[in-house]
Amino acid sequence: MAQSQTQGMAPETDEAAHFQAKVDREIKIEPRDWMPDGYRKTLVRQISQHAHSEIVGMLPEGTWVTRAPSLRRKVQLLAKIQDEGGHGLYLYSAAETLGTSREEMVDALHEGRAKYSNIFNYPVLSWADIGAIGWLVDGAAIINQIALCRCSYGPYARAMERICREESFHQRQGYEIMMSMAFGTKEQKRMAQSALDRWWWPSLMMFGPSDRESAHSSQSMQWKIKRVSNDDLRQQFIDMTVPQADYLGLRMPDPDLKWNEERGHYDFGEIDWAELKRVVSGDGPCNKERMAARIKAHEDGAWVRDAAAAYAEKQRMRKEAAKIAAE
C-alpha cells in the first residue's frame, strides 16, 4: 500500500484535502478509502489498545467467576466476560480492516509495545469489586464509547455502537450488584465502600491525561477519531456517577468533590497523575501478573493453534486431492 506520508494539521495533497472534507462533512471513512498514514496509525493504535483492554479485562473478572455468590450472578458474570471476548473480536476485526493482523497486534501487546486500559492493573479484592467494575469501569468506558460511535472511521464507529449496547447492560448489572451490597449487611456495605474507595480514582484516570497534557488530542479531534476531550468526558462521568453513589449511600473518596452551582458541574480533587503515569508505564499493582497471565495463555495454547492449523491444512490438501481425482 503506497501512501503519501501526510501528517500534521493541514492537508497537503488533493487526496488529503478530499479526505478531510469527507471527515468534515461527517461522511464515514471506509477501509478502501484513501487515508493519511497518521490517521491509519492512530486508529490501529487506538482500536488495538481498545481490543487488548477487552481481553485483559477478562482476567480480573475471571478471578471471581469461580466465586460468584449465586447461580444468577455466576451466569451474569460468565455472560459478561463472554461479551468482552466478543468485543475483543469485533475490535480486532475493525483494526484488521486497516491492514494490521490480529497476530501482529497480539504480539505487540505481549512484547509490551501496545497498551491496554490501565484500570485492569488494579486487583479485584472482593465481590463488591465486581459490582464496582461494572458500575464505574464500564460506566466510564461507555462515556468514552458513546463519543466513539461518531468516530469518522466506519468500522470502528459501527463496532462501538454494538459494544455500547452491551456495555450499558453490564453497567446496569454492576450497579445492581452495588445496590445489593450497599443495601445489604454491614459486611456487604463495607465491601461496597472499600470497592468504591479503591476503584474511584483509577476510573477517573481511564479518561487519560488532562487536556493540557494529552499528546494526540488536537490531531485526533480534527480527524474526528476523537470527538470529545478527555477532561469533558471525565466531567460527564463524574456528574453522572456522583448522584448514583449518593443513592447507594456510599462516600466518595474525594474530600474536594462538591457541586458547583455556577459551572453546573461537580468540582473534584486533583488526580494523582504520577500514579497514572506509573501504572500506564507498567508499575501498577497487577501489570506483571496480567501480562504474565496473557502470555502464559498464549504460550500454553500454541500447540492447540498449531494443531488447528495443521488440521485445516490437511483438510485443504484432501479437498484439493479429491478435486484432482474427480477431474
Next chain:
Amino acid sequence: MAQSQTQGMAPETDEAAHFQAKVDREIKIEPRDWMPDGYRKTLVRQISQHAHSEIVGMLPEGTWVTRAPSLRRKVQLLAKIQDEGGHGLYLYSAAETLGTSREEMVDALHEGRAKYSNIFNYPVLSWADIGAIGWLVDGAAIINQIALCRCSYGPYARAMERICREESFHQRQGYEIMMSMAFGTKEQKRMAQSALDRWWWPSLMMFGPSDRESAHSSQSMQWKIKRVSNDDLRQQFIDMTVPQADYLGLRMPDPDLKWNEERGHYDFGEIDWAELKRVVSGDGPCNKERMAARIKAHEDGAWVRDAAAAYAEKQRMRKEAAKIAAE
C-alpha cells in the same frame, strides 16, 4: 559382595547354618553379617515398600493440611506428616544398610516395580477421614510394626521401635479427631460414619492376603523377618478396634461382625480379596494420582537436586584447591 546363592528352608552351608542359629537365638543380624541373598532381598523389598508407604502416605493427608479446621489441628497434622517423612528417612537408611541406594529404591517405586501400602490409594474425602486414617490406618500399622520391632534384622527392628512410639501418638490423635466428630454435630457424626464405612475394609486389607494365600510367609517366619501371621495380626486389630468404634457410637460396616465367646475373638465378614488384588495391582481409586504426584514432585525437583550436587562439588573443589595452595 560375593555371597552364596542360598535359598529355601534348610541352611545349606556353614554360614547359612550359623546365620539361622543366630536368628533362632534371637541375636540381631547386623549389616556386616553374612546373610542369605533371599533374606537380603526380602528385607529390601519389605523395608523399601514400608518407606515408600510413608512417603506416599504424606499425599492423602497433605490434601487436608490446607483445610485443617483449627490452628491446633493444623499444627498436629503438619507434625504428623513431618514425622512420616522422618519415618521414610529412617527406613530408607535401614534399607541402604543392605546395599541398595535410596535412588534405586525410589526409581523402582516410580517405575512401578516397587509397591507401597494399598491403603493410600483411597481418597480422603472429609476431615473425618483424617481422623479415620489416624485411628484405623495408623492403628493397623502399629500392630504390624510392634511385631516388626522383634524382627531379626537389627537396623529394621531399631527403626521400628522409634517409629512405633510416634505412630501410637498419631493413632491417639486420630482417635481424638474421631471423638470430636462422632460426639459433635449431626453433620460431623455423619462424616465420621462415612469415613468409617469407607476406611474399615481397606484397613483390614492392610494386613495383606490371608495366611492361606500369603506367598512369602513361611520363609519370612523362619528368618524372623515376620513374627506373626497376617491373619493373626488382622484379628488382633479387629479385636482392638471394635470396642473403640462402639465407644464412638459408630456402626461397623460389616453385618457379620460379632463377638465369638468361644474363640475369644470377633468373627467378621469375608474380605473382598478381588478388590485388594485390584488395588494392589494398580487399579484402585487413586493409584494413578498418587504415583503421578510423586513422579511430578521428583521431576519438578530434579533441577534442585542437580543444583545442590553441583554446589557440593564446587565446594569440594574449592576446599581441595585451598588445601593444595596451603601445602
Next chain:
Amino acid sequence: MSVEAQREALFEYLLRLGDNALILGHRLSEWCGKGPVLEEDIALSNIALDLVGQANLWLEFAATVEGGERSADELAFKRDVLDWRNFLLAEQPNGDFAQTIVRQFLFDCFHVELLQALTKSANHEIAGIAEKALKEALYHRRHSGQWVIRLGDGTEESHARVQGALDALWGYTRELFDGDAIDEMMMQAGIAPDPGDFETNWKNAVGAVLAEATLTVPAGDWSIGGGKKGVHSEHLGFLLAEMQFLPRAYPDAQW
C-alpha cells in the same frame, strides 16, 4: 411405592442432573481468560454459561420437589461434598486443553443421549428443561467433537496429548451407564431412561469421532464410580471450597 419415596427419588435424580451441569460448568469457567485462542475462550465461557443455566433450572425444580425448604442457590452453595451427586468425570481438573476437551466430549455424547430421552419424560417439567438443554448439548457436542478431530488429526503433539487425555479419563465413563435403584424408579415411572440403554449409542458416537480423529479407543478396564452416591474424588472438595466461599462466609447476605 410410597409417594414420599417417589418424591425423594425424583429429588435425588434432579440433583444428579443439576450437579453434573453445575460442576462441569464451573470447571469450564476456570478457563476464563486462559483459552488457547480468543474464539475458544468465548466458546468455553459460552458452554459454561449454558451448563450453569441448565443447573439452575434443574436445581430450581429439585428445590420445588423437595418442598421449598431450600432454594436452588442453597442447594448449590450450601451442600458439602458427601451430598453432591455429579459423576466423577465432571469434577476432574481441567488439565490442559486436550484434557478439558476430552472430558467435555465424553460428557456431551452422554448428555445428548440422556436429554433426548428426557424430552420424552412423563414429567412435563423435566421434558421441558430437557428440550431446551438438548439444543445446547447438541452444540456442545459438535464443538467438542470438532476439537477432538482437530487435535487428534492435527500435529504429533496434539495427537499424543488428546490420546493421553482419553486414556486418563476413559475409566470415568463406566459410571455414566451404571443404573442404580434411583434410575430404576425413574424408569418405572416413565420419568427417565435406563442409562444402560444408550451406552451403545454413546459408544458409536464416540467411536465414530475417535476414528475420524485417528485416535484409539482405550483398552484398559480400570474404571471408577461413586459420584451418584456421594463418593467423590479428592478434587471436588477444593472446587466447593472456592465456589461456596461467599454464601458460607456471609450466610445472612443477599447478593
Next chain:
Amino acid sequence: MSVEAQREALFEYLLRLGDNALILGHRLSEWCGKGPVLEEDIALSNIALDLVGQANLWLEFAATVEGGERSADELAFKRDVLDWRNFLLAEQPNGDFAQTIVRQFLFDCFHVELLQALTKSANHEIAGIAEKALKEALYHRRHSGQWVIRLGDGTEESHARVQGALDALWGYTRELFDGDAIDEMMMQAGIAPDPGDFETNWKNAVGAVLAEATLTVPAGDWSIGGGKKGVHSEHLGFLLAEMQFLPRAYPDAQW
C-alpha cells in the same frame, strides 16, 4: 492517647505478627509431599509448623487483648480478606522451589531482625513469644539462606531461576520497612521497634548471602504494599477460601 486506642493499636499490631506467620506457614504447608527431595519436604513442613505455631501464640494474645470476643481460631478462620494484615510477600504463591525459598529468605531476614527487637519489648508477653520464635527464625534463615547460596551458585538453571524469583519478589520487600501510625504507637510505647530501623541490617544480611550466591540485588524500583491495611493481592482470597472452608461450612462444630 486513650487506653482504648492503645489497646486497638496493640491488637492490630499482633494481628500483623500472627497473620504473617499464619499465611506464610499455610503457603509452605501447600508443599506437603511435593518437595524436591525428602529432606526438604520435611524441612518445609517443619518451618510451616513453626510458623503456624507462632501464629497461634500471636493470635491467642491478640484475642486476649481484644477482650475475648473472638478466639485465636476465630481470628484465623472467620476473617475475610479485608481484615487480614499480613504483608503481600507472605501470600504470594509458591511458584517453583526457587520462588518459595526466595520468599522465605527475604522474610526470614526480616523476621530475625524484628523478633530480635521484640525480645526487648516492654510487653513481657510479646518479649516471651519473640524469644521462642527467634530461635526458630534463626534456623529458618539459616535454612533458606543456605538454599539461596546453593541454588545461586549451583547450576546455570538454578541460578537463573533463583535470580528470576528474586527479581519478581523484590518489589514486595519495600512494605516490610514502611512504618505507619500503628508502628509509631508501638514504638512510643516501647512495645515494638520502628521497622525502618532495621532496614539496613536486613539489606546487609540479604546482600551478604546474595553475594555469596553470585546473585544480583535487583535494581528496579517497582514496589507494592497495602497488606498492613488490608489491601491485598488477588491471591489471598483463594487461600482463605480453602483454609477457612470447614469452620465456615460448619459454624457450630468443634473440631
